[in-house]
Amino acid sequence: ELQLVESGGGSVQAGGSLRLSCGVSGEAPSIYCMEWWRQAPGKGPKEREGIATIDSTGNTLYASSVKGRFTVSQDNAKNILYLQMNDLKPEDSATYHCAAALICTFTYSGVDYWGKGTAVTISS
DSSP states (O other): OEEEEEEOOEEEETTOOEEEEEEEEESOGGGSEEEEEEEOTTOOGGGOEEEEEEOTTOOEEEOTTTTTTEEEEEETTTTEEEEEEOSOOGGGOEEEEEEEESSOOOSGGGOOEEOOOEEEEEEO
16 A cells, blocks of 8 residues: 655645655555546546656656656656646646556556645736
8 A cells, every 4th residue: 555645735826846755655655656637626636647657667647637747757766756837727726636547547547546636826
């Protein structure tokens, strides 16, 4: 079982940057695909958008909505997942969740563990 705890959310103006972190603890965390999802205000958990994923070999994949602006990375020694977010837009406002999946499908149903999330608000 894994425990995921996000941090780094906050409020910034459009065009600004934030870096989110996700502390990962538990058994064999390195075998999981680690993912970032976001849930926009007023939407339910099943409407979360998968925005970035990184597998155990370092391969990454991004949603088109964030590609070129967001970068996912991980520090395997410290078991921390990061999401660097640049050129933020008001539509990026959401609660950002860290997730882990044993099988890398990058789908909502494929997630095995969720963090509780950290809120990001972008003002215009």
